Amino acid sequence: MTVKVSLTVNGKPASAEVEERTLLVNFIRDSLRLTGTHVGCDTAQCGACTIHMNGRAVKSCNMLAMQAEGADLVTIEGIAKADGTLHPMQEAFRQHHGLQCGFCTPGMVMSAIDLVKNFPDPSEELIREQLDGNLCRCTGYHNIVKAIKAASQTMRS
Amino acid sequence: MYSFSYQKAKTVADAAKVLAKDGDAKLLAGGQSLIAAMKLRLAHPSAVIDLGTIKELSGIKGDSKAVAIGAMTRHAEVASSAAVKKAIPALASLAGGIGDRMVRNMGTIGGSLANNDPAADYPAAVLALGATIVTNKRKIAADEFFKGMYETALQKGEIITSVSFPVPKRAAYMKFKNPASRYAIVGVFVADSGSGVRVAVTGAAPSVFRVAAMEKALAAKFAPESVANIAVPEKGLNSDLHAKADYRAHLVTVMAKRAVEAAMK
Ligand SMILES: Cc1cc2nc3c(=O)[nH]c(=O)nc-3n(C[C@H](O)[C@H](O)[C@H](O)COP(=O)(O)OP(=O)(O)OC[C@H]3O[C@@H](n4cnc5c(N)ncnc54)[C@H](O)[C@@H]3O)c2cc1C
Ligand code: FES
Ligand code: FES
Numbered sequence: 001m002t003v004k005v006s007l008t009v010n011g012k013p014a015s016a017e018v019e020e021r022t023l024l025v026n027f028i029r030d031s032l033r034l035t036g037t038h039v040g041c042d043t044a045q046c047g048a049c050t051i052h053m054n055g056r057a058v059k060s061c062n063m064l065a066m067q068a069e070g071a072d073l074v075t076i077e078g079i080a081k082a083d084g085t086l087h088p089m090q091e092a093f094r095q096h097h098g099l100q101c102g103f104c105t106p107g108m109v110m111s112a113i114d115l116v117k118n119f120p121d122p123s124e125e126l127i128r129e130q131l132d133g134n135l136c137r138c139t140g141y142h143n144i145v146k147a148i149k150a151a152s153q154t155m156r157s
Numbered sequence: 158m159y160s161f162s163y164q165k166a167k168t169v170a171d172a173a174k175v176l177a178k179d180g181d182a183k184l185l186a187g188g189q190s191l192i193a194a195m196k197l198r199l200a201h202p203s204a205v206i207d208l209g210t211i212k213e214l215s216g217i218k219g220d221s222k223a224v225a226i227g228a229m230t231r232h233a234e235v236a237s238s239a240a241v242k243k244a245i246p247a248l249a250s251l252a253g254g255i256g257d258r259m260v261r262n263m264g265t266i267g268g269s270l271a272n273n274d275p276a277a278d279y280p281a282a283v284l285a286l287g288a289t290i291v292t293n294k295r296k297i298a299a300d301e302f303f304k305g306m307y308e309t310a311l312q313k314g315e316i317i318t319s320v321s322f323p324v325p326k327r328a329a330y331m332k333f334k335n336p337a338s339r340y341a342i343v344g345v346f347v348a349d350s351g352s353g354v355r356v357a358v359t360g361a362a363p364s365v366f367r368v369a370a371m372e373k374a375l376a377a378k379f380a381p382e383s384v385a386n387i388a389v390p391e392k393g394l395n396s397d398l399h400a401k402a403d404y405r406a407h408l409v410t411v412m413a414k415r416a417v418e419a420a421m422k
Contacts, residue, residue, distance in 0.1 A: 003163060020163035020205070023192075044193055045337075047259060056233070056262040063188050063263065066163050067209060114258060118237075132339065133257025 005065045009034070010078025018065050025049045027065035028075060036076040036106050040135070047134035050107035051075045057114035059133070076106035079113070088154040089113050089147075098147035100138035108134050112148045116155055124149060159201040165210045169293050169316055172206050176314040179204050184316065186229060186268030189260050214267070214318060219244050222324055225291075228267025228317040236261065245286070247328040247346070247420070251278050254332060256339050267317040270302070273309050273364065275395065276340035280365040281330060284357035285346035288322045306363035326351040329419035331412040332360075335399055342400050343408035347371075347416040349379055356384075356413060361394050361405045371413055379421070381414045 005022075006015035009032060016031035028034050028051070037060060040048030044062035051060045052074040079087040086094065089109050099105045108131075115122065115130045122130065127145050136144060166172035176182055183202035185191055186209075194200040208214060214229035219240035226235060235241055236253035255261055255269075255278050269279045270290065283290070283299045290297040293316045302310050311317070325348045332344035341360030348355050354375040356368045374383040389409045394402040 001160070001162065019160065021158045021160050021195075042196070044189065044260070047257070050259055053262075057259050058262050059259045062192050064163070064185075064192065064205075066165075067185070067188060067207060069165075111258065114262075118258075130258060133259045 003066060005069050007068055007070055008072045010074055020064070020066060022065045023061055024051075024063050024065045024068050025060035027068075028060060028073075034075050034077050038103055038106055040103065040107070045135065046104070046107070047111055048104050048107040050110040050134065052110060052114065055117075057111050074110075076110060079109070087113070089116070089151045092147040092151035092154065093144070096143050096147040096150060098139065098144045104134060104136040104138075108136065108144055112144075112151065115148065116152045120152065120156055122149070122152055158195045159198065161195075161202050162204045163207065164204065165207045168211060169214065169318060172208060172211070173293055173314055173316060175204065175206050176316070180313065182206055184208055184271075186265040186271075187231065187263035188268075189256070189264040190268060190272045190274065208267075208316075217241060219324075223321050224248070224324065225319050225321045226266055227319050229265050230267075232256070232261035232264045232266070232269075233258070235266065244324045245322060245328060247325075247330050247348075248282050248286070248322060251282050251330045251332075251346070254278065254330075254334075254339070266320055270320065271309060271311060271317055273303055273307050274340070275306050275363050275365075276335070276338075276342070276344075276360045278330070278332065278341060278344055278359065281341075281344050281346035281357045281359040282322070283320065284365050284367060285348040285355045286322045286325060286328065287348075287350070287355060288320050290317055291319045291321060292317050303364050308364070323350065325349055327420045329416045331416040331419060333408050333412055343405055343412050345409060345412040345416045347375070347413060347420055349375070349420065354379065358389070358409055358413075361389070361409055363393075363395065368409070368413070375417065379417065381417045381421075384410065384413045384417060387413075 002017040038048040040046035049061040182204035185205045185207045215227045217238050218225045232252045232255045241249040328348040330346045332341045343361045344359045346357045356371040359365045371384045391402040391406045394405045396402040
């Protein structure tokens, strides 16, 4: 059986026929072809699939597409400005070399934006603690933490 | 994941009706445990009834005597609630330490309690604070609710609607986390109600339990040294790759001591 899921993605209405058991991340990647959202583990451990649903960071691999019915989603493709200007968090990752292979990066950036929204002036310790849902196999985290700290300052000003 | 039929419940009565008709149907709250179990085919419900759209199940009401939290209230909402922080700061901080920020944005108190994972955090708070679990059928006292590993007093078709926590005089929760999953290897919640002390331990055994010897010692004198020499027996404690039973027994005393210290601040 299929069901129709309709929602808003990056400010535009989107809908598709999916199976009831379709995970949100598969709807995003396969139905909408927004492949910036990654699948690292598929077991809710790594955070690579993090997106925003109604303004809050969630792991799109650990929920059904139908749970997002009617919701307002933002994926990594939706945070830069229309003219291509990067979001301050993306820009900070670029400036501070917060990525190597880049696989974890979309999830890191989405999670970090949620973090800074909740903690506008985070200490390094707090960033490390609050980023525990996102794994990176390359960077050793130092530059990611630096990037988030820097972005928290630009996002405040 | 095996296929299933999906529906959004409009009301609790609605959800109960579907559950009564189909014994293999399952409620879906945040899905942080259920979806994972379905992917592993450890759970394969015929139907999934999503509680996400039932407004009345979500929200926090509090006064100086008690805090009532709706079953669908997310961990992140409890952690940031001004009412919870004021009345029972230990509960807000417990909720803020569950899993990671994405899990806390989805996971709910009702789902956590119905699931009764041996390493879950909320059961320790519910048992130590002597909370009451309210369902669509009755009210269940914390002491009657947790029955064993992943087992509760909930009957078929019974739906948690809210949890009511009496406000303690002082309380604190200390957890020794599994660094990968953030679940409790051992977590101890100590609550002094003013008329008695309750100590609840999660993570150490197949289900949350109270430590009577510690409660008695703390009632006589509420100080870390009162529990420093009280050890729980190793027998019956969990032993796995994360920690052996003797280490968990040791951690219970250490975490209890730290919780008492924190509650006195
Ligand atoms: C990476 C990760 C880390 C985690 N770390 C922790 C941790 O450190 N500590 C911790 O405590 N938990 C942790 N969890 C579990 C998390 O807290 C879950 O949110 C919680 O266990 C289940 O809540 P849920 O709302 O997601 O329930 P669901 O997964 O939707 O449901 C769980 C079960 O409860 C039943 N149910 C749901 N709502 C009701 C209701 N109202 N009435 C009756 N039955 C109901 C469902 O049918 C299902 O059987 C973690 C999860 C993940 C994925
Ligand atoms: S792919 Fe979702 S958490 Fe790893
Ligand atoms: S940059 Fe490679 S996984 Fe993080």
